[in-house]
Amino acid sequence: MTASRTVRADVLVVGGGMAGAMAALSARAAGCEVALVRCAPGATALSSGAVGVAPDLSALPGDPLSWRRGPVESARRLARQRPGHPYAAVGEGLVLLPDALDFAVRALDPLLAPVLERPRFLATATGEVVAAATCQRAAEPGDLLAVAGPLAVAGLRGHLGFDAALVADGLGRHAGRGGPEVRELEVDLPGLDPWARPHELARALEPPGEAERLGERLRAALANGARGAAAVLLPPVLGLSPAARVPERVAAAAGVPVAETLSDVPSVPGLRLQAALEARLARAGVTVLAGELRAAGGAPGDRVEVGEAVILAGSWVLATGRFVGGGLVRHGALAERAMGLPVEAAEGRDAGVHLSGRPATSLTVRDRRAPQPLLSAGLRVDPSLRPLDGRGRPVHPRLFAAGALVGGHEHASDGTGLGVAILTGWLAGRAAAARG
Ligand SMILES: Cc1cc2nc3c(=O)[nH]c(=O)nc-3n(C[C@H](O)[C@H](O)[C@H](O)COP(=O)(O)OP(=O)(O)OC[C@H]3O[C@@H](n4cnc5c(N)ncnc54)[C@H](O)[C@@H]3O)c2cc1C
Incomplete structure (x- = not known):
């Protein structure tokens, strides 16, 4: 297909879930022209209506009402205990978690309830209780x-x-x-x-x-x-x-x-969240394009074709999600789909790109409550959220990553999914704006 439209922007965001939307909105708030491409709804549109930021690791197992610590304090503790988690990877950026959460609540007003000093205790549609940082106002x-x-x-x-x-x-x-x-x-x-x-x-x-x-x-x-x-x-x-x-x-x-x-899939609250993000992007003046970015060998500053458009942007934020969003794929081994970046997996104390080269089936363990290396695989990033190559160096000075694509957390089950997407998206958008 021949491209018929050229879009020039300071920042290109790839992915239209929570992380991509937060990146686009924070870069826009910093005064940038922003283009966002996305091919379909991802995990954000399946989420339950709760916004998980961090579990209270000192709570009694199986007793969610024993959670005492608020989300920000819990995220700090989690970062100390799990050095591979995105909250640890962003280093000093974690101090800005309250600002990022506040930005998300305000950006999506009136969808989300404010974040309190304590968790919210919410019922699932099967009668379990889930503790979460916040939730949609409907819950x-x-x-x-x-x-x-x-x-x-x-x-x-x-x-x-x-x-x-x-x-x-x-x-x-x-x-x-x-x-x-x-x-x-x-x-x-x-x-x-x-x-x-x-x-x-x-x-x-x-x-x-x-x-x-x-x-x-x-x-x-x-x-x-x-x-x-x-x-x-x-x-x-x-x-x-x-x-x-x-x-x-x-x-x-x-x-x-x-x-x-809260909802199972298919999730009305998830669809509601996705629709609210898209409406907010439109109001903020972000240029949203449908299509899939395929840029193996490409880099920020290059012209890229997406659908019928050619996009030229100085900084890129990859927020393509994990297996549901399509950011990671399994062809025997694990691969990052849009740019072919190195994927890292961790097992016990062993971590690295070599693990993700193993057959995906060897990255699961039988005890389903145990950490699953497959489910926490993703990109490794530096504190500015720049993806790292196999030797630990930033792949490109103006390429950033956010959300579930960043490894080190089990985004669908560890209670930090949308919190990570909000914090890393917001930080990556700011960083991309500063270098765009
Ligand atoms: C079933 C389920 C339920 C969950 N429930 C909750 C919950 O209740 N609370 C919570 O906090 N967390 C929950 N999570 C986790 C949370 O939903 C995710 O961590 C979060 O939504 C990830 O957001 P994201 O923006 O990184 O990715 P996604 O929302 O997956 O978005 C990825 C985007 O990238 C696009 N994309 C991918 N590749 C390309 C490409 N090459 N070119 C263009 N676009 C591309 C996709 O089309 C999509 O728009 C749940 C996860 C799952 C799977």
């Missing part, structure tokens, strides 16, 4: 420490994707240990399609009158079965667009605060 009133009385878990009769009894049973185990008392109820919503997928249900609640109808049904169900409930927990389908204000409208009609649980 905020369900923070177990913020519920000032009994909590009602409400299923929608006929909606097969949510089992209120299972959730109530799971949460009930934390009652008396810091969690609220839990009740279960079911709401009749005539016309509900039992086969509707979560995003279809979420859209169906957005038009005027629909959220209110659910709220009125909820009010009636509460009067019958859960009088005195201080908050209601619903399935994670409370609208796709924050602008539709579905939770607020349901709550106003029900007469009680309502929240959604």
